[in-house]
Amino acid sequence: MADIGEEKQFSRRDFLKTTGVFTGGILGGSLLGSVFMNQSQMLTDDDPEVSEESTSEDEAQNESMEARTFFSRSEDFETLAAATERIYPEDDNGPGAIALGVPYFIDRQMYGFWGQNSQDYSYGPFEPTSDTHGFQAKLNRGEVFLAGLRRLQELSMEEHDTAFADLDGGAQDELLRSFESGDVEIRGVRPETFFSLLRNATIEGVYSDPAYGGNKDMQGWKMIEYPGPRMGWAEDIESEEFMSLDPEGLRSYQGGGI
Amino acid sequence: MAEELDKVDVVVVGMGWAGGIISAEMAKAGKSVVGLEKGIDKNRSDYVGVKDELRFDNRYQIMQNLTGHTVTSRNEIDETALPVRTMQNMQLGTDVGGASVHWAGATYRYWPYEFEIRSQTIDRYGADKIPEDMNLQDWGITYDEMEEYYEKWEYTAGISGEQDPLAPERNREWPNPPLKETPSLRLFKDATERLGLHPFQIAAGNLSQNYENPDGEQLNACMYCSFCTRHGCDFSAKSDPLATVIPTAMKHDNFELRTRANVRRVLYDEDSGKATGVMYVDENTGEEYEQPADVVVLAAFAFANNRLLMLSDIGEQYDPETREGVIGRNFNGQYNSAFHGATGFFENEQFNLYMGAGALGAAVNDYAADNFDHSDLDFIGGGAIELRQYGFGAISSSGNVPGDTPNWGQEFKDKSLHYAYRTLTIWYTSIAMSYWHNYLDLDPTYTDEYGDPLLRATYKFGDQERNIAQFGIERCHEIMEEMGADIIEDGNVPEEFNHVYSGGHYTGGVVMGDDPETSAVNSYLQMWDVDNLFVVGGSAFPQFGGHHPTPTIGALAYRAAEGIERYLEDEEQLVKAPGRKFI
Ligand SMILES: Cc1cc2nc3c(=O)[nH]c(=O)nc-3n(C[C@H](O)[C@H](O)[C@H](O)COP(=O)(O)OP(=O)(O)OC[C@H]3O[C@@H](n4cnc5c(N)ncnc54)[C@H](O)[C@@H]3O)c2cc1C
Ligand code: SF4
Numbered sequence: 001m002a003d004i005g006e007e008k009q010f011s012r013r014d015f016l017k018t019t020g021v022f023t024g025g026i027l028g029g030s031l032l033g034s035v036f037m038n039q040s041q042m043l044t045d046d047d048p049e050v051s052e053e054s055t056s057e058d059e060a061q062n063e064s065m066e067a068r069t070f071f072s073r074s075e076d077f078e079t080l081a082a083a084t085e086r087i088y089p090e091d092d093n094g095p096g097a098i099a100l101g102v103p104y105f106i107d108r109q110m111y112g113f114w115g116q117n118s119q120d121y122s123y124g125p126f127e128p129t130s131d132t133h134g135f136q137a138k139l140n141r142g143e144v145f146l147a148g149l150r151r152l153q154e155l156s157m158e159e160h161d162t163a164f165a166d167l168d169g170g171a172q173d174e175l176l177r178s179f180e181s182g183d184v185e186i187r188g189v190r191p192e193t194f195f196s197l198l199r200n201a202t203i204e205g206v207y208s209d210p211a212y213g214g215n216k217d218m219q220g221w222k223m224i225e226y227p228g229p230r231m232g233w234a235e236d237i238e239s240e241e242f243m244s245l246d247p248e249g250l251r252s253y254q255g256g257g258i
Numbered sequence: 259m260a261e262e263l264d265k266v267d268v269v270v271v272g273m274g275w276a277g278g279i280i281s282a283e284m285a286k287a288g289k290s291v292v293g294l295e296k297g298i299d300k301n302r303s304d305y306v307g308v309k310d311e312l313r314f315d316n317r318y319q320i321m322q323n324l325t326g327h328t329v330t331s332r333n334e335i336d337e338t339a340l341p342v343r344t345m346q347n348m349q350l351g352t353d354v355g356g357a358s359v360h361w362a363g364a365t366y367r368y369w370p371y372e373f374e375i376r377s378q379t380i381d382r383y384g385a386d387k388i389p390e391d392m393n394l395q396d397w398g399i400t401y402d403e404m405e406e407y408y409e410k411w412e413y414t415a416g417i418s419g420e421q422d423p424l425a426p427e428r429n430r431e432w433p434n435p436p437l438k439e440t441p442s443l444r445l446f447k448d449a450t451e452r453l454g455l456h457p458f459q460i461a462a463g464n465l466s467q468n469y470e471n472p473d474g475e476q477l478n479a480c481m482y483c484s485f486c487t488r489h490g491c492d493f494s495a496k497s498d499p500l501a502t503v504i505p506t507a508m509k510h511d512n513f514e515l516r517t518r519a520n521v522r523r524v525l526y527d528e529d530s531g532k533a534t535g536v537m538y539v540d541e542n543t544g545e546e547y548e549q550p551a552d553v554v555v556l557a558a559f560a561f562a563n564n565r566l567l568m569l570s571d572i573g574e575q576y577d578p579e580t581r582e583g584v585i586g587r588n589f590n591g592q593y594n595s596a597f598h599g600a601t602g603f604f605e606n607e608q609f610n611l612y613m614g615a616g617a618l619g620a621a622v623n624d625y626a627a628d629n630f631d632h633s634d635l636d637f638i639g640g641g642a643i644e645l646r647q648y649g650f651g652a653i654s655s656s657g658n659v660p661g662d663t664p665n666w667g668q669e670f671k672d673k674s675l676h677y678a679y680r681t682l683t684i685w686y687t688s689i690a691m692s693y694w695h696n697y698l699d700l701d702p703t704y705t706d707e708y709g710d711p712l713l714r715a716t717y718k719f720g721d722q723e724r725n726i727a728q729f730g731i732e733r734c735h736e737i738m739e740e741m742g743a744d745i746i747e748d749g750n751v752p753e754e755f756n757h758v759y760s761g762g763h764y765t766g767g768v769v770m771g772d773d774p775e776t777s778a779v780n781s782y783l784q785m786w787d788v789d790n791l792f793v794v795g796g797s798a799f800p801q802f803g804g805h806h807p808t809p810t811i812g813a814l815a816y817r818a819a820e821g822i823e824r825y826l827e828d829e830e831q832l833v834k835a836p837g838r839k840f841i
Pocket of ligand 1: 271272273274275276277294295296297349350351352353354355356357358359360361362363364365366487488519520521522557558559560562617760761762763794795796806807808809811
């Protein structure tokens with residue numbers, strides 16, 4: 001192992017600039033001793049110079065992530081988008097899943113290690129319909145999504161002679177509920193498994209760092225009044241008042257680029 | 259053929275708290291030590307600038323990859339076990355530092371009663387109080403004997419604590435003052451005080467101030483950044499092996515750390531009855547090595563400690579039919595019957611719950627151990643009631659809705675935005691017992707990437723687990739009511755263990771004790787049958803206490819280190835078991 005005392009992830013200047021700390025007394029000894037200053041010397045997090053600059057950078061990066069890299073049929077993607085919007089709809093509080101970029105977030109998640117279950121145990125034999133032992137499908141998550149979305153479309157055509165994406169909200173909800181309650185069949189996976197993946201991935205897309213392509217312009221965080229990753233709250237942790245702050249993302253936390 | 263390497267004094271398998279402590283102590287004592295860690299190299303800079311809820315809380319980035327390896331699980335002895343396939347359901351430590359890097363930091367000592375639970379239960383309530391199917395055991399060590407080792411671990415770790423008014427006196431104060439108090443903790447403390455209970459600030463492995471430990475390692479004050487549990491600390495402010503014992507070991511040339519070294523067997527010589535070393539695979543190249551050593555230390559967490567002994571055919575496998583054998587016996591842990599309680603929703607208060615630290619919290623121990631009369635209760639033991647302010651991310655806060663709310667759609671969105679920061683949960687960290695029907699062995703069907711059988715866990719609740727969960731829920735409800743919540747929701751008593759292994763509180767299988775018939779290791783965690791083999795970690799717990807395990811794992815590791823040093827001098831069994839003949 002290299003000498004811990006020598007290693008640094010960023011230049012000190014960048015780090016101080018972006019985390020709202022100015023130089024002063026130095027903490028004793030270790031790795032961060034040379035980087036982080038005494039907590040009492042933290043600037044407040046709404047230091048205007050810091051937040052304005054970093055927020056716009058965070059906002060700018062979403063656009064180029066809006067292309068499909070996993071779902072190849074646009075029909076599947078439209079079904080997905082419509083379903084996520086029912087799970088997290090646009091309303092008076094603010095945008096819904098589609099405007100927040102959630103379908104693209106899910107597309108990228110399916111393309112990555114999680115969608116491929118590349119860190120999960122995947123040797124047989126399989127018991128895909130077991131209802132006691134969590135995920136037991138032979139299919140990976142990407143395949144579960146495709147199987148589930150196609151079944152959703154199929155049922156929509158059978159029952160309404162209309163594509164799922166074109167149904168009205170009430171009919172869409174009813175179909176989704178039949179998956180949630182396990183009342184339909186999907187070959188190789190329990191319908192509840194598909195539904196909870198869809199539900200959870202949608203929520204993750206709304207609220208995870210914009211670095212993953214969802215939570216567009218941090219509007220998910222704004223709605224829920226989450227400020228994003230900050231250096232720390234040592235100064236505010238005892239505060240009686242709820243603090244509602246403009247959010248900042250991981251990109252600005254890390255120094256906004258190399 | 260495996261390449262044979264030069265012999266060392268001590269080889270340590272696994273680099274969490276347990277293995278890190280042994281490595282540091284042996285290195286300080288001038289022994290030649292090799293540390294083998296299956297995961298990759300990590301140091302503190304790996305966690306700088308990576309505050310990311312999705313990556314760590316939802317995708318379990320720093321937990322053990324299950325690709326070729328997991329545990330199989332079942333409730334009943336005649337059932338077919340299925341593999342636990344996803345990291346959502348199986349959270350194990352990995353890489354240098356192990357699970358001891360992503361722990362939260364809640365620090366409790368076990369109670370004097372818990373170390374002598376069998377004797378004290380019989381003394382106070384009579385033998386009938388112990389259900390027939392429960393393997394309730396004393397630990398073979400008392401709290402008074404443990405005190406010095408607890409203290410040593412707490413000072414190495416730099417724990418920030420305050421004296422719990424109900425706990426036994428300590429020889430020395432906590433090394434650091436408690437963490438700051440937040441409005442939600444104050445609410446809990448005021449309410450519990452009004453109810454005549456005894457609140458205190460949870461002792462934390464998150465440092466309240468800058469600190470230099472007795473080994474000369476520097477830790478920094480916690481920033482309450484909230485990216486703590488399941489994450490590594492950005493600031494070297496969480497007490498973990500990367501900030502403490504591993505750098506201490508690394509300062510000594512007689513310690514060598516090898517990463518991506520997957521230990522597959524303990525090498526054992528029938529004639530001498532000694533372990534001769536370990537066999538491991540270098541996961542970079544696939545090459546096999548034999549590392550000979552005078553002392554072999556398994557510190558690879560409860561599951562791997564058990565499995566390595568079973569794969570190496572060391573010690574007698576426990577058989578539930580005959581109830582004989584000790585390896586795999588008394589598998590236990592805090593599962594979904596522990597951590598049950600009540601959730602309160604507050605219409606007129608919004609708390610800054612996105613701020614916090616892993617072990618920032620308040621607790622009462624009035625319902626812990628035998629601190630309350632169990633004469634009319636249908637269980638024994640207890641646990642702490644805790645309120646924690648971990649610092650919650652947006653994904654997890656969005657789940658804070660009263661239970662009759664649908665969990666998706668318009669109403670969900672509306673309510674989750676409203677309640678995200680108006681919701682507090684308190685729970686009972688109840689004790690978990692061992693039973694004859696709960697044990698570990700090798701699975702007959704599923705294998706790892708090398709074709710070796712997976713470990714199979716057989717685990718179901720006794721009545722005790724459901725009864726204590728119900729009791730905890732009721733006490734939590736009373737407190738939540740006193741805290742003034744507008745809506746209170748009680749947890750449901752779980753019917754059966756659901757095969758979810760999250761939270762890292764599973765133990766047993768290579769348990770300690772003073773009788774080789776019912777324990778595998780003595781109170782130095784030295785195997786009764788193999789004098790130079792020490793099995794360190796939660797695997798030694800005869801049953802789970804009513805609190806988090808890590809301080810006890812740390813303290814036992816310090817005791818084991820003392821034992822290993824003595825063994826290297828005298829080369830003999832350190833404890834004379836009653837009625838046992840020694841040749
Ligand atoms: C989310 C979470 C929160 C927690 N919070 C708390 C808390 O607040 N308080 C508390 O007391 N406890 C807590 N715990 C529990 C705590 O993490 C464990 O008790 C502790 O880390 C156990 O330490 P250990 O050294 O025994 O094992 P680990 O830290 O897991 O180390 C074992 C090491 O062995 C390695 N290994 C495994 N197999 C092999 C092999 N075959 N060859 C080589 N190396 C191998 C692993 O890769 C790992 O690095 C928490 C756990 C989790 C998961
Ligand atoms: S809350 Fe404190 S101890 Fe935890 S990661 Fe943040 S700074 Fe480190």
